[in-house]
Amino acid sequence: MSKAIQAIRGMNDLLPATLALWQRIEQRAETVLAAYGYREIRFPIIEKTELYRRSIGEVTDIVEKEMYSFEDRNGDSLTLRPEGTAGCVRAGIENGLLHNQVQRLWYAGPMFRHERPQKGRYRQFHQIGVEAFGIGTPDIDAELILLSARLWRLLGIRDLELQINSLGTTAARAAYRKVLVDYLRAHQTTLDEDSRRRIETNPLRVLDSKNPAMQALIAAAPGLHEYLDVESRAHFDALRHLLDAAGIAYRVNPRLVRGLDYYTRTVFEWVTTELGAQGTICAGGRYDGLVEQLGGQSTAAAGFALGIERLAELAAVQQVPGVEIAPQVYIAPLGEGRIMQQGLVLAEQIRDAGLRVELHCGGGSLKSQLKRADRSAARYALILGENELAAAQVSVKNLRTEEPQQPVALAEVADFLRTRIVGSR
Ligand code: HAM
Numbered sequence: 001m002s003k004a005i006q007a008i009r010g011m012n013d014l015l016p017a018t019l020a021l022w023q024r025i026e027q028r029a030e031t032v033l034a035a036y037g038y039r040e041i042r043f044p045i046i047e048k049t050e051l052y053r054r055s056i057g058e059v060t061d062i063v064e065k066e067m068y069s070f071e072d073r074n075g076d077s078l079t080l081r082p083e084g085t086a087g088c089v090r091a092g093i094e095n096g097l098l099h100n101q102v103q104r105l106w107y108a109g110p111m112f113r114h115e116r117p118q119k120g121r122y123r124q125f126h127q128i129g130v131e132a133f134g135i136g137t138p139d140i141d142a143e144l145i146l147l148s149a150r151l152w153r154l155l156g157i158r159d160l161e162l163q164i165n166s167l168g169t170t171a172a173r174a175a176y177r178k179v180l181v182d183y184l185r186a187h188q189t190t191l192d193e194d195s196r197r198r199i200e201t202n203p204l205r206v207l208d209s210k211n212p213a214m215q216a217l218i219a220a221a222p223g224l225h226e227y228l229d230v231e232s233r234a235h236f237d238a239l240r241h242l243l244d245a246a247g248i249a250y251r252v253n254p255r256l257v258r259g260l261d262y263y264t265r266t267v268f269e270w271v272t273t274e275l276g277a278q279g280t281i282c283a284g285g286r287y288d289g290l291v292e293q294l295g296g297q298s299t300a301a302a303g304f305a306l307g308i309e310r311l312a313e314l315a316a317v318q319q320v321p322g323v324e325i326a327p328q329v330y331i332a333p334l335g336e337g338r339i340m341q342q343g344l345v346l347a348e349q350i351r352d353a354g355l356r357v358e359l360h361c362g363g364g365s366l367k368s369q370l371k372r373a374d375r376s377a378a379r380y381a382l383i384l385g386e387n388e389l390a391a392a393q394v395s396v397k398n399l400r401t402e403e404p405q406q407p408v409a410l411a412e413v414a415d416f417l418r419t420r421i422v423g424s425r
Helices: 016-035 049-056 060-064 087-094 136-157 172-188 194-199 203-208 212-219 230-246 308-317 337-352 368-375 386-390 411-423
Strands: 045-050 069-070 075-080 101-114 122-133 159-165 266-269 278-286 299-306 329-333 357-359 380-384 391-399 406-409
Touching: 016 101, 016 308, 045 049, 045 087, 049 060, 049 075, 049 087, 069 266, 087 101, 087 122, 087 299, 122 136, 122 308, 136 230, 136 266, 136 278, 136 299, 159 230, 159 368, 172 194, 172 203, 194 203, 203 212, 203 368, 230 266, 266 299, 278 308, 299 308, 329 337, 329 368, 329 406, 337 357, 337 380, 337 386, 337 411, 380 386, 380 411, 391 411, 406 411
Parallel strands: 329 357, 329 380
Antiparallel strands: 045 075, 069 075, 101 122, 122 299, 159 266, 266 278, 278 299, 380 391, 391 406
């Protein structure tokens, strides 16, 4: 026997037991997104590498070392999408969706980053992304946050902390960057290797370091807040008032900087302490310069993406139930020919009544079929043998109680089950 081929490290098979929770998340997300007027958009999983270089930023971890890039047969450099915002903006510009319009869009699907795999961090992972274009005021920042909060509520997810910050305009950030670089240079010896390298390339990211040895230095660093421009400060204050009025609790985290370069003003993250190191479930912010940077007309924009793996892991920890897919009724036809024909018809009738039915296929003894019925988690087994067929009946057996088995007319069994499983009509 030849050696079995295994999946690529960090890229997971998603099995039915896991997907029951994923489906609950996706269904609820679609309901919430529709309630806020967001419409779905789909764009390719592969784009030109240039798109990500120009949007995410040359000196970010993603572009420097995490992209799955390759040359196609024409010699073009292409990349598996590491995130969705860039592709969404590209598609919006190319299809004329963004100019002088308000667009509320969402997308879902796999993203790819060559990170070191660990719990909550994978090389193929899935996001639900939400983007709003054409609105520069903080009301849309608040709406995006309320939308995500509603999703947590609807799913029954508890204890997420909302952290918010403002990164100001590009100009304000440039002024702050100078001050920060001076500070970091003055403390070179305390910096770890990664941070020393970042002084020149991406000094703001030093503030994001999780290295315990650097926390004191980071805490004492000058804060971006002192360098915010007047408009950004007003924008941030207005957002805080809107959140207060909506009863959304948050913590201002002045060290929240995000790992992608396109953000301006508001940034936010929803964080849990229940998953270990990878505790950010959902993250985003405003990116007013990106559309223009990618060749469109200047357009205000804001959005976020949630990581489905992390949300599903948290949902499992908090014992959120998945969607129900187990059959409610198991039909055991004890024979072939006319019995099986009747079995197929009966299964359809009960499905028409809105119930989930598994029809036993492939034959077998009553005992073996009832064993399968029991394992299927169905509540009722319907036994259909020669005697039942002759009397136009089935024997109904409750698999979860001691109730005696009882005959029910074929014409009535769908109603009989529906009343017992779902309640009266
Ligand atoms: P991001 O912070 O890179 O932002 O990713 C958003 C979320 O995706 C994270 O909070 C996390 O839940 C999940 N995630 C990221 N990387 C991984 C990974 N390797 N394994 C598992 N989950 C992961 C963005 O992608 C932006 N495009 C969000 C955005 C939309 N900003 C504005 N609009």
